[in-house]
Amino acid sequence: MLLGLNNVTFEFGARVIVEEATWHIHPGERIGLIGYNGTGKSTLLKLMVGQYQPSVGTVEKSRGTTIGYLHQDLLSFDTNDSILEVAMGAFERVKQLEKEIEDLSKKLEETSDEALLNEYMEKLHELEVLGGYEIHHRTEEVLQGLGFANADLGRPYREFSGGWRMRVLLAKMILQQPDLLLLDEPTNHLDLPSIEWLEKYLQHYQGSVVIVSHDKYFMNRMVNKIVELYQQQLHIYSGNYEYYEKEKEIRVEMAQRAFENQQDYIRQQERFIERFKAKASKAAAAQSAMKRLDKLDRVEQVEIQRPNLRINFQVDKQPGKVLVELKHVTKQFKDLTIVENATAEIERGDKIALIGANGKGKSTLLRIIAGVESFEGQRTWGHNVDESFYAQHQLEALDLNNTILEEMVSCRSGKTELELRSLLGCFLFGGDDVDKKIKILSGGEKARVALAKVIVSKANFLMLDEPTNHLDMHSVELLVEALNKYQGSIILVSHDRYFISKAANKIWEIVDHEIKEFKGTYQEWIEWKERMAKQQRQAEQQKNKEEQATKKIEEVKPKEVAPAPVVNNNLDRDQKKELQRLQKQFSKLEADIAKMQEDKTKIELALADPNSYSDKNNFAKVEQDYKTIQDKIKAANKEYEQLFEKIMELES
Numbered sequence: 001m002l003l004g005l006n007n008v009t010f011e012f013g014a015r016v017i018v019e020e021a022t023w024h025i026h027p028g029e030r031i032g033l034i035g036y037n038g039t040g041k042s043t044l045l046k047l048m049v050g051q052y053q054p055s056v057g058t059v060e061k062s063r064g065t066t067i068g069y070l071h072q073d074l075l076s077f078d079t080n081d082s083i084l085e086v087a088m089g090a091f092e093r094v095k096q097l098e099k100e101i102e103d104l105s106k107k108l109e110e111t112s113d114e115a116l117l118n119e120y121m122e123k124l125h126e127l128e129v130l131g132g133y134e135i136h137h138r139t140e141e142v143l144q145g146l147g148f149a150n151a152d153l154g155r156p157y158r159e160f161s162g163g164w165r166m167r168v169l170l171a172k173m174i175l176q177q178p179d180l181l182l183l184d185e186p187t188n189h190l191d192l193p194s195i196e197w198l199e200k201y202l203q204h205y206q207g208s209v210v211i212v213s214h215d216k217y218f219m220n221r222m223v224n225k226i227v228e229l230y231q232q233q234l235h236i237y238s239g240n241y242e243y244y245e246k247e248k249e250i251r252v253e254m255a256q257r258a259f260e261n262q263q264d265y266i267r268q269q270e271r272f273i274e275r276f277k278a279k280a281s282k283a284a285a286a287q288s289a290m291k292r293l294d295k296l297d298r299v300e301q302v303e304i305q306r307p308n309l310r311i312n313f314q315v316d317k318q319p320g321k322v323l324v325e326l327k328h329v330t331k332q333f334k335d336l337t338i339v340e341n342a343t344a345e346i347e348r349g350d351k352i353a354l355i356g357a358n359g360k361g362k363s364t365l366l367r368i369i370a371g372v373e374s375f376e377g378q379r380t381w382g383h384n385v386d387e388s389f390y391a392q393h394q395l396e397a398l399d400l401n402n403t404i405l406e407e408m409v410s411c412r413s414g415k416t417e418l419e420l421r422s423l424l425g426c427f428l429f430g431g432d433d434v435d436k437k438i439k440i441l442s443g444g445e446k447a448r449v450a451l452a453k454v455i456v457s458k459a460n461f462l463m464l465d466e467p468t469n470h471l472d473m474h475s476v477e478l479l480v481e482a483l484n485k486y487q488g489s490i491i492l493v494s495h496d497r498y499f500i501s502k503a504a505n506k507i508w509e510i511v512d513h514e515i516k517e518f519k520g521t522y523q524e525w526i527e528w529k530e531r532m533a534k535q536q537r538q539a540e541q542q543k544n545k546e547e548q549a550t551k552k553i554e555e556v557k558p559k560e561v562a563p564a565p566v567v568n569n570n571l572d573r574d575q576k577k578e579l580q581r582l583q584k585q586f587s588k589l590e591a592d593i594a595k596m597q598e599d600k601t602k603i604e605l606a607l608a609d610p611n612s613y614s615d616k617n618n619f620a621k622v623e624q625d626y627k628t629i630q631d632k633i634k635a636a637n638k639e640y641e642q643l644f645e646k647i648m649e650l651e652s
Contacts, residue, residue: 003062008054035228039229042212079157087142146171187496192497266296319386325346385461463490480502497522579647
């Protein structure tokens with residue numbers, strides 16, 4: 001066991017987060033910690049690392065167990081050091097050894113003390129054992145995997161935004177290789193390529209991992225156990241998130257059946273007691289039945305209590321066939337070109353996912369479409385388009401000095417205050433909550449306000465930038481369901497693959513500063529990309545084979561014959577004719593041998609191809625062809641030598 005919670009109860013003020021919880025984490029486990037927004041998942045992680053102390057029970061850690069904890073509060077860290085230096089902070093002992101070795105080296109220049117030399121050699125050995133000569137390479141590899149370019153590695157840490165800083169700290173934590181990694185929403189700040197890299201890395205990670213994430217794809221691929229924090233209890237499931245969903249449904253169904261069966265039994269006993277309690281002959285039996293009911297361990301009725309967002313998009317009017325048309329659009333930031341002379345259009349009914357790596361300009365393109373980003377070129381709205389823009393950075397969309405209700409009123413939706421209060425109730429803002437200032441809301445609360453603003457607008461065209469950030473899995477499901485029913489058109493930016501796969505019917509990708517459109521779902525796009533990559537690999541392999549074949553042919557060409565000496569003028573007429581005939585035959589044989597060597601190389605390539613072995617008859621034919629060509633080349637070379645000797649005799 002690496003870490004364990006033993007009968008832990010923890011109260012945060014008057015609120016109970018977890019009660020009498022027991023959970024042991026063992027080596028090699030990949031655990032997903034899940035729960036609805038606000039249940040206390042992040043608080044539980046802080047309890048595990050000792051930032052909070054349990055009210056009752058104990059948190060025990062095995063001696064020597066190291067823990068890495070990635071969380072949003074780390075963003076308060078700041079430094080002028082380069083990101084390479086920050087990430088290399090993972091190798092504290094190695095860096096200490098390097099300093100000690102440098103000091104010893106200077107001392108050894110002044111003295112040849114044997115004790116110093118031994119200490120120097122020991123430290124060199126320790127450095128080698130710790131992989132000290134590879135730390136630069138390993139650090140660069142991890143940072144590049146998380147999306148940093150080589151040119152970025154020397155830049156100061158404080159020059160980067162919060163999302164990129166979090167990647168640096170994630171890289172440092174990965175390089176430390178703790179026994180237990182606690183990751184709180186690690187995918188929030190990662191693009192799709194970086195998420196895929198992190199998945200591959202963690203799949204081969206030697207330690208244990210506990211992940212809090214709303215990314216269902218990530219959880220399904222990463223975890224082999226689910227721990228659900230629900231109604232102050234920890235519920236443990238062996239399997240990934242998909243297994244948890246099925247298993248929970250079965251457990252709820254069984255518990256409900258047990259409740260209903262017990263209720264039937266109670267009703268039967270109560271009828272028996274009511275019927276016979278007044279009869280002397282049955283009074284004892286009735287009394288016994290009453291005692292049984294009193295002692296009965298009652299099964300509680302199972303009701304899934306969850307914060308349900310009631311999302312119902314409405315459309316006020318029907319737009320024309322084309323909603324937005326982009327023509328010859330160019331956008332540059334100093335030396336960075338986002339798009340150049342790009343053209344695209346969004347049609348009625350389109351639900352487009354704009355995807356790709358960070359830095360490609362997805363959010364910039366979304367802002368261009370929304371009309372809040374300057375650019376060169378032309379953007380034309382279609383007929384009857386009512387648009388609404390949900391911004392990734394809530395500061396762009398919300399007035400921090402407004403209350404929640406004032407923010408909703410500012411939309412000028414025409415709804416009364418009572419109607420707006422009712423709508424906010426659907427987004428879990430009840431009673432006095434609507435009078436809270438925007439600036440004191442959490443990230444998740446701001447996201448819900450911004451979503452409520454989008455819905456109240458009755459827009460027929462939605463532009464959504466990372467709408468699932470700060471939403472739990474259940475809320476993401478509800479949002480997907482609402483968008484599938486939505487009668488309008490959508491363009492969205494998201495790194496949540498489950499959300500994209502369920503919400504989009506077209507894919508846009510910025511490639512070589514152009515907008516490339518794929519008409520199909522995310523899954524179909526993935527399959528298409530894999531086919532294209534496979535075809536490219538096959539084409540490269542074929543090209544390599546052809547180059548190798550050409551190289552071999554060059555290597556095995558017949559030896560060049562030394563220039564023939566001047567023809568002997570003493571030959572008679574018949575001898576000259578014979579010499580010409582032999583020379584002509586010699587040239588033809590030389591060409592035949594070159595052709596045979598070429599055929600032999602092709603057959604050798606066929607023998608090296610695994611596909612040749614899949615068909616027994618085909619392999620036998622290829623093998624026979626190879627034998628035949630070898631015999632032909634041998635015979636031709638023999639004839640070649642004989643002709644050469646005859647020509648030399650006549651010419652000498």
